[in-house]
Amino acid sequence: MASEQAVERFIARWQGRVGGQERANYALFLSELTDALGVARPDPASAETEENDYVLERVVKETGRDGAVSRRRIDLYRRSRFVLEAKQSRIPGAAKAPLGATAGPEPATRGRRGADKAWDVLMMNARNQAEHYVRWLPEGHEPPPFVVVCDVGHCLELYANFRKDGKAYDQFPDRQGYRIYLEDLRRPEIRERLVNVWNDPLALDPALHASRVTREIAVRLAEVSRRLEAKGHATEEVAQFLMRMLFTMFAQDVELIERGGFSALLAECEAAPARFQPVVGQLWEAMDKGGYAFGLKAQVPRFNGAFFRDCSALPLDKAEIAELRAAASYDWREVEPAIFGALLEKALDPDERSALGAHYTPRAYVERLVVATVMEPLRADWEAALATAERQRDEGRAAQALKTVRGFHARLCATRVLDPACGTGNFLYVTLELMKRLEGEVLEALADLGGQEALSGLEGHTVDPHQLLGLEKNPRAAAIAELALWIGYLQWHARTRGGAPNEPILKAFRNIKVMDAVLEAEEELVRDAAGRPLRDGPRERTRYRNPRLPAWPDAEFIVGNPPFIGGKDLRARLGADYAEALWAANPGINESADLVMHWWDRAAAILAAQGSPLRRFGFVTTNSISQVLQRRTLERRMGGKAPISIVMAIPDHPWTKAARDSAAVRIAMTVAEAGVKDGALREVVREEGLATDAPLIELSERRGRINADLTIGADVGAAKALLANAGLSSPGVKLHGKGFIVRPQDIRTLGVDRRQGLADRIVPYRHGRDLTARPRDAKALDLYGLSEERVRRDFPEAYQHLAETVKVDRAKQHAKSPTKDAADYLAQWWVFGKPRPDLRDALGGLARYVVTVETSKHRVFQFLGAEILPDNMLVAVATDSAFHLGVLSSRFHAAWALASGGWLGIGNDPRYSKSRCFDPFPFPNPTPSQAARIAAIAEELDAHRKRVLQERSKLTLTGLYNVLERLRAGAAPSDLTPAERRVFDDGLVLILKELHDRLDVEVAGAYGWPADLPVADAVARLAALNLERRAEEAAGVVRWLRPAYQAPRFARGRAAADDRAGQTEAPLAAVAARKPSFPKEDMAQTAAVIFALLEAREPIDVGSLADAFREGRRATPRIEATLAALARIGAVASSGVTFALRGHA
Known part of the structure; x- marks a missing residue:
């Protein structure tokens, strides 16, 4: 690492020097920055692009939706480390700034943290451009962990994604620290961070250190749990006690109670173990209600919630207190909630304790599904809000721009995410953290637009655990999930805001419900004549009366990892009574389907329901989901009257961390959205280090219509x-009346032998089973074409037979449900x-x-x-x-x-x-x-x-x-x-x-x-x-x-033929009538333009976009303004004439 003198020379040379000359100076600035950091300068570029792994101006190829290939250049690229894009002096592709492309006022003193910071659309553009470059990297180049945005002479902004999937880079390490000003280079820890970005970015992955700390803590808790159970304490009593202990350890490290105070109390109790039970019990009573804690000799805030309602402490000996004091010595700010719950559950469960550390789900795997299900739609919404605010700001409507961003923040804070099989809460916690990261960007934009006063009034309005909803059958797992969520939320609060939140610190949101997510019934034990419970193997038999599907709470997103039990194992694992009730509650699921498909089907039904708030759902399933027994559920939902589509799928992916003595679990991930839509099929092309805390999973991606077998195929839905x-x-014909079926013994009673012409009206009749099985030789009474009077006159016996059967049935149906069809059927009851x-x-x-x-x-x-x-x-x-x-x-x-x-x-x-x-x-x-x-x-x-x-x-x-x-x-x-x-x-x-x-x-x-x-x-x-x-x-x-039959009927004018043939195409006037109106609200206008760009199969000009709306060219000025804003933030690529949405090739 370079000397402090070199850093001072660099700061003095560049601070405040550049303004509007970024493109002319960025190469020199970055080269000298590497000298100041003591890392290698970029290599000279080679004519062989494939060899350019650390160069300026690295060429990548962008393939547009129309298949056209364009050459783009990354300002600075280091393979497997970062993509760096420098802020532009102007929007690329324009001789001058395009329509409305102003960047906002430059800070008065650039390069300093104290300088006034303003809305900088060119930095947004650079960040978006860099993220697109990641997607355009050549095959074999994995997405790097970092995207760096550089404002020459001013600052660097760091965005990270350690999943290595190239999706959704977040501020790193958080909103407070992602922007590094030149003066910050004086701090050794900042220089060390940048050196790691250049040389060893994975060393900055917080999950690596956190997972080790979390495992070590869980091992210590498991030892205490084992010793207490050996003394005769009930497992559940021990579990609840230890959860109170560990939350108290966490509270001291995030300074919700006096920092170090609880560790000091444990040290005193280790010397005098008899003190432990009363003094800790009194501490928890104070934490529950708020008040003075004698053991800490300090006032503590009111925590409330559910954790300290029972404030009893168990008696411990010296060795047990020592184990807990050792656990308290770790920095609980570094505990990883994403795996904490799973490891804690194993630590507290006697049957699972031996497997502690053997396997868990790496955080990156959970993130992969959460990002695709929840964050991609939310980030698309945020991009639209940013573009709208940029347009409003450019048009001089600053107050409206502020209102747009505030509106998005309000919607984000109202977004609900449900995990209907939440277990210990790892999916919910990861979702919470990613939503908090997005909230950080929103708050940063508010501050950029309106200064700190723009943030006033938001103190109590934030993304918090009440939005994360869970269903879990296991009460202990549900309690751990709630604990993990609160630990994660308070960690984030401590990192980004500091101080204690408003009391009570733990709100009783009741967002985690203890319930069976797929079966609701009235339960009673099955008993013999003597009243003794009957058994089904190891379990008592239970009768499930009125089995039905339980209601799930409303949510905008559903995501999770339901239990894996194969269809063939349901009876053995869950009991025959439960399995039968489950199938009865959901007869649409075949009995051979895996248990996870009951969650998938339920979410699909909610997604397809009219008026549903659900936008997407995503589940981890067994990787047999694409096989026939599971696939039928997908096909039924994808081919239904209200179809859904798979918008992301990974057919085969590793899941739990592999133990030395077992293979890793393999799973599939699917994400669904309502409607008929294309999706991203991602396939694992490389996997390494599955038994480590940092497995490497490299994915390829293809876009298209994803079939139920999780393959990309032809879009047959577009065929007309x-x-x-x-x-x-x-x-064939639809009878609507059993009286039309004529049995052999009925033929004579209908008067066939004496009513001329009736025999010709009794015709052979076939339905499906007649063809697939054996024919019944059924006949039907077909009186089509005859009036009621003629039937009564010519075939009176037949008339009477139908009058007392079909007519009566149709009259009853009409009385029950007087629809137009029912009325028509009754009026023509003999047909x-x-x-x-x-x-x-x-x-x-x-x-x-x-x-x-x-x-x-x-x-x-x-x-x-x-x-x-x-x-x-x-x-x-x-x-x-x-x-x-x-x-x-x-x-x-x-x-x-x-x-x-x-x-x-x-x-x-x-x-x-x-x-x-x-x-x-x-x-x-x-x-x-x-x-x-x-x-x-x-x-x-x-x-x-x-x-x-x-x-x-x-x-x-x-x-x-x-x-x-x-x-x-x-x-x-x-x-x-x-x-x-x-x-x-x-x-x-x-x-x-x-x-x-x-x-x-x-x-x-x-x-x-x-x-x-x-x-x-x-x-x-x-x-x-x-x-x-x-x-x-x-x-x-x-x-x-x-031709002899069709041409005379269907070739007489296209419109008539369309009508007769049931075609989906319509006359041009009808098409025009169905065009949407261009919205009046700014935000809706941005959404409409983005949707029109998505629908276009190739780059499109403004006039053609305007033609997609009822107003036509009258909407052009508003469309132009919206496109210009989208281009300025980097969401749209423009040739100057045509526009295409980036990231949706």
Whole structure:
């Protein structure tokens, strides 16, 4: 390290010298700064960019959303250490400062801590720019722990992220210390900090030292706990006593009570152990109520809360007091609450004590999920607030700018975060700290805008534990969670404000509730005839009456790590009675799903509910979440009427710190948001040091639509209906009345033998199970097209039968729920509820048509005769073409349907939606010979299945395809079970497989694809082909499936065709009518512009942005002002003509 004389020379040379000439001098300033610190100067840059690990002007490549690549330059880069960006003399890309880009007045005496500090938009821009550079680093360069922003001749600002994920750098070490003025370089500890930033940044990670201190304390507490239990004290009594002890140790170190006073008291008691119990008990009584503590010989503030309500102390011997005095000697300001709770729980639990120190969850892992779930949305909100305030300040509305930042602070202090399986509170504490760090930036901005007076009135309005909500079944863990939260909050208060908070210091927020988060029921023990409790293994049996889902408290975010119990282990681990009640409370979860999926599904339901305050949820789950038994829950929620999307996923990630004698736990992380949205798929590409306190996890990231199996695939949700498919597909009829079903014994009573024409009205009728299992040979009375008078005149027996069955039922339904549909059904009571006239029209003249069961385990298409009436649970396709049947029966359409459709029912079977699966599906354009080959195979396939099902009465279509699925998964015939082998032999399943394999090859050829194309790639190509076909149709080229039927009906004007075909596109006037209005409020205007930039797939000009709103070009001035503010703070990149949101490529 350089001498103090070198530091003085550096300060004297640069302090106050530069103002507006940063770009001309930053290289010289930084080089001389390294000399003053005694660290190496940057290396000369090499022509080979990959070798430039410590250089000025390091080139990185920015890839825009449109795929365009731009070269950018980092002012100073040191690989794995930091990215440094110097404040600009002006906004980059402008000959002069762009519209409104003023930086605010310079401090009168730069480089000094006492100088007046002002709102400096150029420093904000530099920080944002540096964080973007981190994301653009080349492959193999891990995100560095530090981002440094330099105001030449004035100060350095430090921002840190020790997670190494490149997301959300925070002020380091806190709001009070992140800005280092030139005069601060005189302090040795500041120079040491900067030297570490340059040479060994991980040495500054506070979690490393804190985790060691925390573990050592926990070991000492465990020893005391063991000794007290050996004397006969109850485990829970010991646990509560030790929690009071350790909070008192903490209180003295943060000077809530006299610093060192409690340690001195313990030293006195070690010499005279009999004094311990009364004097400590009296101290805790004083802390509970506020008053004089005789042991400390001092007044103590009122703590209250729950910790000192029981102020009793246990009698200790000299050795036990010595252990506690040793624990009190540590600096409790350095305890890490993020792991403190978990280690304390082990220390206090006899069954867990042996595992103390063996494994815990590193803080960086917890942060990774909390940042993605909670902090990324909050920081996006803060960026919008900053841009709004910058625009207002630039327009001379300083008071309004101050109000905008205050408004964000108020919303931040009202933001609630729920952990519904909070355990000992590590997720809640990490969330609290990160929100406090963000609050520090907000308070700094308030001070910059309005000076210290801008902070007046905020003393009692701050981010605090009342916003962190927890649900926990274990009372001890819940108490530890509350303790950890308060320790963390008071640590932060001591670091950033000092002094004692307002009394009572511990508020009784009751934010941690002791309850079961996934099951609520009335419980009673199951007893035998003699009244003795029955047992289920080690536990007493419990009857759960009225099992139901418990209410969760409202929150804006939900995050946590629910328990890991595999579905197959639920009965054994939780008891059969509990497992049965759990499944009864949530029948939408299949019984094979892991326990964690009950939390995931509950949060998903809350997220999708109309009017829900929940913005995002994120959970740690088993890494089997992408496998079929868990995936069904995701698919059902992602494909529901109110869909949700996974906006961040890590499919496979290490979790707990590995013990020497066991492997590390592997998990997945998923974060969800309402709506259909793209997400970030992050995958572990390197992991090292998993058994250490500082594991290295390097992640890659891809963006796109994340599928339920946690892969990135085609965005099939963006596919639109094709005119070529219009009018052909429809659900079958919906009866709305059991009286329409005609049993064989009812036919004569309806008058078939004496009422001419009635026999033609009694038609074969099929529903889903008729096709997947065995047909019932049911018939339905179909009177569509007849008036009530004609039915009464021509078919009086049928009229009377329906009048006393269907009409009565519909009248009851209308009385119960008088909706318009119910009224219409009652008015036309002799006709099916949904008779499907369009489908009847499309089937006219066909001898057969294609059907599939709407919700089915296997996606199978087949021909039905035109005389058969399809039920609503069948999806009909009005074509008799075997070519169409063949394409629909291919693995490519099956994959498309799976990606496009939803999941339905307790069995979570795939659902075939005609509007999402058939209408947008682009059929191939085959040669005549290709079409003929596909048709021939499809005819043989349909005939083969019908033949074996007719010859073998015990076979079912589902049974055939269950065995086929086993073979396609790689099983040999010899691997089949005896039952499967019977189906294989009776159903000639090998032939079924060969026909499907041949069909897949031919359909691939018709598309021009290789036969072995992975289905994920096929779905992506089909989505692209849908877009291509839509462009063709817009130009007037339509590849009709049944031109003779479709063209006369759907080619007469595009608007009419859209209406008839149920297309999602609309006439231009309708589109214009749906455009949003440009908001009137400043903050809402910023949000609207950011959303429009997000929606744009490429850089966009101001005029095009204005066209996205109803006001059009009239909104241009406000949009320009908003874009200029976003550009000034570094949130938007601009070429001078077009704009693109940064960080959202």
